[in-house]
Amino acid sequence: MTSRAIRTTFQIVLLLFLLLFVYMLDFRLGVLRLLFPAQRELIYQRVTLPTLVIQHMRMVAISSAGATVVGLFIGVAVTRPAGRDFLPLARDLSSFAQTFPPAAVLALAFPVLGFGFQPTVAALFVFGLLPVINNTISGIESVDSRIVEASVGQGMTQRQVLFRTELPLSARVIVAGIRTSVIINIGTATIGSTIGAGGLGTVIIAGLVRNNTAFVLTGAITAAGIAFVVDWVFGRIETLFYDPRERVTT
Amino acid sequence: MGGTGAEARYSVIEFENVSKHYGSTVALDDVSFTVPDGTVSVLIGPSGCGKSTSLKLVNRLLEPTDGYVRVDGTPVREFPPQILRRGIGYVIQSVGLLPHMTVEENIGLVPKLLGRHKRDRSRRAGELLDLIGLSPDEYRNKYPIQLSGGEAQRVGVARALAADPPILLMDEPFGAVDPLNRETLQQEFISIQRKLRKTVIFVTHDLDEAVRVADRIVLMRDGKVVQTGAPEEILGAPANDFVREFVGSDRALKRLARFIVGDFMIDAPSVDRGARLDWNEYRDFEVVYVTDDHRRLLGAAPRNGRAEVSSAGDAMDDALVGAVSLGSTLRDALAEILNTELAETPVVDEHGHLVGRITMTEIYSATPRRIV
Structure with missing residues (x-):
């Protein structure tokens, strides 16, 4: 088997495991019983796991979609001639913000936005913005200036240069930024449960409070599994775009 | 525009x-x-x-x-x-x-x-x-x-x-x-x-x-x-x-x-391979080119050390077949002259037909000089 085939097999097995773990109660019970024979309460009863997954992914989807749109916009804006003055500022801000712990963002957001879903999405949005901005800037900056000049020289307008040359050539790097953003958010969204946002953090926190490792692991395994699968999907999406390192031999 | x-x-x-x-x-x-x-x-x-x-x-x-x-x-x-x-x-x-x-x-x-x-x-x-x-x-x-x-x-x-x-x-x-x-x-x-x-x-x-x-x-x-x-x-x-x-x-x-060679070349003396080569007819030339029935260049017959009269085929030296084409430059022609033992080079068209020759005189004529 080639390394590629091994990876694909692993991914399929992982996806199957995740689906069974979330949607087949008996399967999950079996796995947890194997891991924690002494634990009497293995299944979190107050909310079903599929519901938690949906809550979780809703937060991630909304915050990441917003981060992608706004991040792309900012990244493109500061690489335009008119916005170039703000480029160092955007770089600094996004580097600075990435050093912020997500819990601190939550703590700052909830006095303004209250408890629950909204402040969590806001925190995830801010946090997910940074890799998108960074990668959009790096991606566009890495396009060979001679190729841009060639495009201008053929008679493209600024907008055409952006959409026909700069974005297609940097798409792979930009998608990698979105990928990072989404993966970070899948993990970070678990802390939203501390302020009542629901999601997979709910079962983890319940486990921590009640000293029930099976609950903690239920949330952690599911979040990690989703992160794996989403990462794999993004990996596939990236290959659709132009790869600057590509060396085709025919 | x-x-x-x-x-x-x-x-x-x-x-x-x-x-x-x-x-x-x-x-x-x-x-x-x-x-x-x-x-x-x-x-x-x-x-x-x-x-x-x-x-x-x-x-x-x-x-x-x-x-x-x-x-x-x-x-x-x-x-x-x-x-x-x-x-x-x-x-x-x-x-x-x-x-x-x-x-x-x-x-x-x-x-x-x-x-x-x-x-x-x-x-x-x-x-x-x-x-x-x-x-x-x-x-x-x-x-x-x-x-x-x-x-x-x-x-x-x-x-x-x-x-x-x-x-x-x-x-x-x-x-x-x-x-x-x-x-x-x-x-x-x-x-x-x-x-x-x-x-x-x-x-x-x-x-x-x-x-x-x-x-x-x-x-x-x-x-x-x-x-x-x-x-x-x-x-x-x-x-x-x-x-x-x-x-x-x-x-x-x-x-x-x-x-371009075509603009400078002069007529080249030539005889058919089967014909008789009488140097008395070519007093002014150091070399005569030998062609086939279709005027395709076969080689050159140099004057020195040869009998006064012989068959063209016998007088021909196979080694002397270098030539330049009509569209070549005088620089190519000069290089060809320096390559051969002759002081000139024949010119052929795209079918290999002999159409003329270039000597050092033609090369000089393209070069601006105060004293010729």
């Missing part, structure tokens, strides 16, 4: 007292020259002389600080830049192809910007690939990374020609190609230019290239024009020490590359 085929395809480019400053740095200083319609002007000079800057003023990638750049009498700044650029073919080193587009998409770039239909673009790409000697079926769907340097450069030329612009700007178009391929590309460019008669500004730092492709050379240094003229003029009469040094001590040799 030519947009439709119905318009006159007349295009002159004029630089009138053009200056370009970057802060206190002077990139161009009062540059004036004219590129006549349908001719190739080569801008050449040491790096930093302003040749590429001048080129970019024509399609408004740069704007002059002072003076006018005109196309057909209209200052280029009166055209919207995108419209201007779509009417001017632009060729740069191979990196200028868009790496995420196929050869066909690259060639169809300007036609697409002009709103041409996909079917027309595809047909035009096929025509142009044929013109530049690449098989459309094989190359249409390749990506630039799959092309050799020479192929990428040809596609660059095809892209510039796609919308059939009257003007071509070529910025070191063959600079990234190895010397052997470069010469082939130059020959192809010359033959394409002979057909299409574009008004071309060609930037290079390679004097041999300039001599080969130019109708006129504009020699620049430190942002100023030092000398303009046909290559043979510049090589034959350098205006000052800088030009003399730039064109090199072998300038006389380079200059010979401007002259």
Whole structure:
């Protein structure tokens, strides 16, 4: 088997495991019983796991979609001639913000936005913005200036240069930024449960409070599994775009 | 600017007292020259002389600080830049192809910007690939990374020609190609230019290239024009020490590359291989050429050490069969003369028929000399 085939097999097995773990109660019970024979309460009863997954992914989807749109916009804006003055500022801000712990963002957001879903999405949005901005800037900056000049020289307008040359050539790097953003958010969204946002953090926190490792692991395994699968999907999406390192031999 | 085929395809480019400053740095200083319609002007000079800057003023990638750049009498700044650029073919080193587009998409770039239909673009790409000697079926769907340097450069030329612009700007178009391929590309460019008669500004730092492709050379240094003229003029009469040094001590040799054998050759004495060779009939000649029934060159019979009268076939020395073709340059002819034991070289046409000869006298006649 080639390394590629091994990876694909692993991914399929992982996806199957995740689906069974979330949607087949008996399967999950079996796995947890194997891991924690002494634990009497293995299944979190107050909310079903599929519901938690949906809550979780809703937060991630909304915050990441917003981060992608706004991040792309900012990244493109500061690489335009008119916005170039703000480029160092955007770089600094996004580097600075990435050093912020997500819990601190939550703590700052909830006095303004209250408890629950909204402040969590806001925190995830801010946090997910940074890799998108960074990668959009790096991606566009890495396009060979001679190729841009060639495009201008053929008679493209600024907008055409952006959409026909700069974005297609940097798409792979930009998608990698979105990928990072989404993966970070899948993990970070678990802390939203501390302020009542629901999601997979709910079962983890319940486990921590009640000293029930099976609950903690239920949330952690599911979040990690989703992160794996989403990462794999993004990996596939990236290959659709132009790869600057590509060396085709025919 | 030519947009439709119905318009006159007349295009002159004029630089009138053009200056370009970057802060206190002077990139161009009062540059004036004219590129006549349908001719190739080569801008050449040491790096930093302003040749590429001048080129970019024509399609408004740069704007002059002072003076006018005109196309057909209209200052280029009166055209919207995108419209201007779509009417001017632009060729740069191979990196200028868009790496995420196929050869066909690259060639169809300007036609697409002009709103041409996909079917027309595809047909035009096929025509142009044929013109530049690449098989459309094989190359249409390749990506630039799959092309050799020479192929990428040809596609660059095809892209510039796609919308059939009257003007071509070529910025070191063959600079990234190895010397052997470069010469082939130059020959192809010359033959394409002979057909299409574009008004071309060609930037290079390679004097041999300039001599080969130019109708006129504009020699620049430190942002100023030092000398303009046909290559043979510049090589034959350098205006000052800088030009003399730039064109090199072998300038006389380079200059010979401007002259075509066909324009200088003289009649060659010849006999049929089966005929009798009587040297008394060829008193003035050191060598007589031997041909077959169809006047195809077989070899040469030198005078020295041979019988007065013999059969042509016997007198012929097989080793002396070197020749140059009608389209070769006098430089090639001189090289051939130096290669053989004879003091001259025969000239043949494309079928190998003997059509004349070149001696050192013809070589000298193309060389300006005070005392002959």
